[in-house]
Amino acid sequence: AMGGPPRAPFSERTSAVWVSSAGCVTPLHFDLCHGLLSQLHGHKRVxxxxxxxxxxxxRDTGVGVNVNTSPVDLPRWLFGxxxxxxxxxxxxxxxxSVVGEVYECVLGPGDTLYTPPFWWHHVTTLGCDPGGGGGAGEMDGGTCSSVSLLLAFDPTAEESAHPCVDDD
Incomplete structure (x- = not known):
């Protein structure tokens, strides 16, 4: 066998801990990898x-811009x-045209969400209150934080790229 043992699907390079307060946003984007987002404390709406x-x-297509993002503020568009x-x-x-095609998921402690490659997602930290009110939390003296663990892993060689990556 050439090249040694197969690469582990998870590594420090593809893992992250997200700590955020109520109101923090990850804008609409897609990733090229699979993702598992596990909520440890607080709540998030995806x-x-x-x-x-x-x-x-x-989809943004400018030079020097992350082409996996969108300028659309999805919650403002849908709920504003x-x-x-x-x-x-x-x-x-x-x-x-996509209003009826949006899936909404509220993650609480112990919940894990799988996001397939190329699926667009927008994340809002709700804090301790799943209704988005923030709520008081014991972790940070009254302003509740959200703590999440992200495990991302690359598609296998058998998985093809989605046409959206070539979409102009």
Whole structure:
């Protein structure tokens, strides 16, 4: 056998601990790898959209920009009220076609979410209160933190890249 033992699917390189407070956001994006997000403390809301809808999500294509991201503020587009939200919807009208295709998941302590490669996702830290109110937490003197563990692993050689990575 050439090259020694197979590479382990998980390593320090593909693992992370996320500590955030209520209101922190990871903008709409997709990853090229599989991901397991385990919630250890507090709550997070994850909005997911299948890669088939990439054309409607205004994927960034500029030079020097992470091309796996979108400028769409998905919660504002879906749930926002008032003139600011209306302007956002006017700026990104194609998002309307995916409204019924958005999956929402609220993670609490002990929950794990699997995110397949190329699935778009937007993450909002809700704090200790799954309703998004923040809530008081014993971890940080009253302002509840969220603590999550991310384990990411690369697709196997048998898995093909999704067409969304070539989507212009």
């Amino acid at each position: 909005l997911l959209i299948a890669p088939e809808h990439s054309r409607s999500l205004y 009220r008032g003139a600011d939200a209306d302007r956002h919807r006017e700026l990104f009208p194609q998002v309307r």
